[in-house]
Amino acid sequence: MPSGQRETNVSIPLTPTRSDLYWRRIFNKYDKDNDGKISYVELKGIIESREYDHDLPDNVVDKIMGLADRDNSGYLDFPEFVEMMHHPDLKAVFGHFVARYVHSIIPHRNPVDTTGRWPGFNAVSTSDGDGTYEEEYSCWPPAICMIIISLVEIVLFVYDAVHGNTDANGPIAKLFIYNPHRRNEAWRFLTYMLVHVGVVHLLVNLLVQLFLGVPLEMVHRWWRVVLVYLAGVAAGSLATSLTDPKVYLAGASGGVYALIAAHIATIIMNWAEMEFAIIQLLVFLLLAAVDVGTAVYDRYWRHATQNIGYVAHLAGAVAGLLVGIGVLRNLEKRKWEKRLWWAAVVIYFSLMIAGILANIFWTDRFLATTP
Incomplete structure (x- = not known):
């Protein structure tokens, strides 16, 4: 020696x-x-x-x-x-x-x-991995962004409830809901996430977005999670307006499904750094499969008429996956991940620009909904 x-x-x-x-x-x-x-x-x-x-x-x-x-x-x-x-x-x-x-x-x-x-x-x-990703969880700065969004949704729902309306008919709901007859009021493409139809609708969205959003904030910080969440909300309303131009839209489901897909995105980008990546991926894929399976069963076998915006769910999930790959932290960048990042960014902006332009210029599609 x-x-x-x-x-x-x-x-x-x-x-x-x-x-x-x-x-x-x-x-x-x-x-x-x-x-x-x-x-x-x-x-x-x-x-x-x-x-x-x-x-x-x-x-x-x-x-x-x-x-x-x-x-x-x-x-x-x-x-x-x-x-x-x-x-x-x-x-x-x-x-x-x-x-x-x-x-x-x-x-x-x-x-x-x-x-x-x-x-x-x-x-x-x-x-599955070396556990590096798990070590990135931190309580500082505190993960309060999704909590704040949830509190705002609760306060606005309570305000309408005090006025005797819990089914998206109150003064707040009428101002914020996505109303196909008021498509020129562009804020509605985002603010519909603050409107909920009933207590159950509100509670389900709150529980899911808190359980999924807070862990993401602890690793990726609040601003990245907000971008993912709002991207899902916007994609949900844009896609719904094109596929079902007469449908009203309320609830944060587009953002919630964006958070689900964002977890899948971060698993893909940090696979080698996660200790149990395969288990986490299977869990989130199972959630998505159950939702898609339920939608297909209700529409083609039960022929049920529901007010659930499955198009908003799907669009929100796609946006969450693409934006998640684009903005969430990648602890150890590899060549294929860089190519995937560019593909996600290009596809997301292409879809969003196409959706926005279609909503602006495809006037024949929305003639029946013009106020």
Whole structure:
């Protein structure tokens, strides 16, 4: 062993793996002055910064340096940092922090093999991904955007209910609903999402958009989720106006289905970084299949007449998938993902421009609905 090199009980492969690159990215994030080492001052600054308050507990700086700085140099180099994150004796010090990383990056079911590689670092792994995506979940900044949208929908519904109208006939509903006889009032192509027909309609949309939207916000931040949500709402009304030009439209279903498809988009773009990508993808595909199957059954077998805007659902889902690929975070970009990104952007804008132009210039389609 060359002089000056410290022996550790962890062997690092010579060929960098995805997990090696992940730890290097974390290390570089903490190395604020880019000198290749993390000093006590830097570590203290990280903990005191609100940006990193979800990464390291506030009471472990001294113990970190005491236990991890094996050569008493006053800083952590990269091997010390990686060893620190995996050392079993430090689990009690870091608590949930190290447990989270070890669980997602190094699955406990894979012991260290005879080659000295770290569990989960082998070329072939039993896990779908390395868990990097799961580590991006953060409560700061707080995910409140979908909560705010939901509260606005509740307040407006209650306002109409106080005036004795819960079936989209109140003063708010009349102003915001998509009304085919008032297509020139362009805001209705978006504001119909604030109008709901009955309590059940409202509650279903609220529950789904909160359960799907908040997790997306925690990883991708509020503005990306809002873009996806509004893209689904707009696509839903544009598509419905063209396919069913006499139909009124109310509810946030276009945005809700955009959120469902956005989860599929982020699974596709972050497949290798997700620990259980295949399971998540199957769940969302099952939800979509159930909805499509129900629509086909109701129309062609039951011949039922319903007020459910399945076209808005479908258009919202398509928009959510395309916009999700375009704006949601892609943790590790690959060549095929870049091509997919460009394809999604081109297809989305082509569809939206075509829909807008058709709504403006295809006057024969809307003659019967002209006020």
